[in-house]
Amino acid sequence: xxxxxxxxxxxxxxxGAGLYFAALVPEDGLRHQAGVVVAGLSEASxxxxxxAVLGVGxxxxxxxxxxxxxxxxxxxxxxxxxxxxxxxxDPGLQARxxxxxxTPWEALRTLVLPAAAPRxxxxxxxxxxxxxxxxxxxxxxxAAGLALLQTHAWVAGAAxxxxxxxxxxxxxxxxxx
Amino acid sequence: MAAPLPALPDxxxxxxxxxxxxxxxxxxxxxxxxxxxxxxxxxxxxxxxxALRGTLWGSLVALAWxxxxxxxxxxxxxxxxRPVLRGLLxxxxxxxxxxxxxVVGRLQDPGTLAIGAIGLVVLPHVALGAARxxxxxxxxxxxxxxxxxxxxxxxxxxxxxxxxxxxxxAAILSGWARGVGEAVITWSILGSGxxxxxxxxxxxxxxxAALVLLAVALGVPLLTHRLART
Numbered sequence: 375x376x377x378x379x380x381x382x383x384x385x386x387x388x389x390g391a392g393l394y395f396a397a398l399v400p401e402d403g404l405r406h407q408a409g410v411v412v413a414g415l416s417e418a419s420x421x422x423x424x425x426a427v428l429g430v431g432x433x434x435x436x437x438x439x440x441x442x443x444x445x446x447x448x449x450x451x452x453x454x455x456x457x458x459x460x461x462x463x464d465p466g467l468q469a470r471x472x473x474x475x476x477t478p479w480e481a482l483r484t485l486v487l488p489a490a491a492p493r494x495x496x497x498x499x500x501x502x503x504x505x506x507x508x509x510x511x512x513x514x515x516x517a518a519g520l521a522l523l524q525t526h527a528w529v530a531g532a533a534x535x536x537x538x539x540x541x542x543x544x545x546x547x548x549x550x551x
Numbered sequence: 552m553a554a555p556l557p558a559l560p561d562x563x564x565x566x567x568x569x570x571x572x573x574x575x576x577x578x579x580x581x582x583x584x585x586x587x588x589x590x591x592x593x594x595x596x597x598x599x600x601x602a603l604r605g606t607l608w609g610s611l612v613a614l615a616w617x618x619x620x621x622x623x624x625x626x627x628x629x630x631x632x633r634p635v636l637r638g639l640l641x642x643x644x645x646x647x648x649x650x651x652x653x654v655v656g657r658l659q660d661p662g663t664l665a666i667g668a669i670g671l672v673v674l675p676h677v678a679l680g681a682a683r684x685x686x687x688x689x690x691x692x693x694x695x696x697x698x699x700x701x702x703x704x705x706x707x708x709x710x711x712x713x714x715x716x717x718x719x720x721a722a723i724l725s726g727w728a729r730g731v732g733e734a735v736i737t738w739s740i741l742g743s744g745x746x747x748x749x750x751x752x753x754x755x756x757x758x759x760a761a762l763v764l765l766a767v768a769l770g771v772p773l774l775t776h777r778l779a780r781t
Contacts, residue, residue: 390573398567405574412577415584417729426587446584449577479563500641 380441388449389498392456397468397482413457415450420508423447440509448505455497459490613669614727621677621726622719628682637679644675673726680722684715 395409423446427439463486471481487494561567628637688711696706 387573387576390570391577394567394570394574398570399574408578409574411581415580417725418584422584426584429587429590430583442583446580449580453577477561477563479566483566504644 378441380445384445384448385452385498385502387445388452388501389456391449392453393460393482393487395453396457396460397486398478409453409457412450413454416454418447418450420447423508443509444505447508448501451501451505452498455501456494459494459497460486462493463489609669610673610727613667613673614723617670617673617726618677618723621674621722622681624674624678625681625685628678640675640678643671644679672729676726676729677722680725681715681719684718684722687718688714 391409391412395406395412399405399409420443423443426446427442430442467485467489468478468481471485472478476484624636624640628640692710693706696710697703701709
């Protein structure tokens with residue numbers, strides 16, 4: 375039951391988290407940094423997700439491994455996609471709406487989101503498709519016992535740290551000056 | 552003295568709370584990833600040095616060919632609408648590495664070809680990221696600089712490259728990050744017959760599922776591209 379819920383709720387959780395981190399959180403706060411970390415995992419390898427599934431003990435259940443891997447891969451990608459789609463909308467739109475009396479959520483819902491919707495839809499569909507494609511190796515890894523990748527576990531751990539660090543750095547470099 | 556006015560209810564409270572809950576749930580992703588990998592670490596034995604060296608070496612050599620090719624492709628993507636080239640790179644971006652690795656693994660000399668496989672993962676990151684960086688350069692600045700007598704080379708050195716350096720570095724770093732992550736699985740599949748043997752031994756369970764999922768991964772972006780054009 376939990377697995378099915380996880381499969382169904384990953385998309386709204388990813389989109390909701392992306393909206394929260396990208397539009398409703400001050401850019402210099404700790405919550406924004408948390409968003410950068412989550413979005414930074416959007417390029418994490420399915421091998422890492424397979425290792426994590428193995429590590430949390432879900433390798434025995436195909437549906438459990440599928441749901442956990444699906445959520446681990448998809449949620450960060452959706453967070454990153456929402457950020458990218460909102461970044462392409464005129465940044466003054468929200469500020470002007472708020473100056474005219476709209477609340478941040480009203481401005482986001484009625485102006486920014488409709489403007490970003492086409493790009494956001496495209497990115498979200500691509501994320502879902504890519505994640506579907508990567509579920510096959512993840513299932514194989516998590517179900518196969520992964521005797522081989524266990525010897526690479528330290529490297530995989532370092533890769534998690536590297537993926538997060540590189541993406542945080544990339545986000546900082548991409549920020550407008 | 553007048554009593555203080557009651558605080559107005561915040562109309563954003565409910566949506567903010569719902570989205571905040573989603574954000575809190577999304578934080579479980581890094582926690583689960585780190586916890587899961589850490590749970591596997593104690594059972595690992597040896598092989599750290601060669602594996603680390605192999606991963607770094609493989610990703611660096613892959614970068615050595617993928618970065619120049621990606622940077623050469625970026626202006627082509629930027630200069631004109633090239634939907635086919637862009638679509639090809641996006642499809643390559645979305646391909647699971649394991650698919651590339653399995654195809655490469657059928658060829659001879661998989662050790663060397665693994666670098667090609669990792670490079671194929673890195674290439675679209677660099678090309679599309681650098682093209683995005685170039686798109687951000689104001690087109691008017693080139694015309695203004697040349698009108699004032701600046702040569703193309705001087706414009707590139709003094710204005711063009713400094714403007715896009717950060718974003719291009721970010722694109723290369725992002726590509727390398729994925730290359731390092733994917734190197735683990737690519738080496739594992741190509742470096743030993745264990746995992747690929749299981750893939751071959753259980754075609755009903757894994758092979759057919761992989762084909763269906765791969766077809767979805769390839770078909771949906773193409774469909775999205777067509778829909779976006781109509």
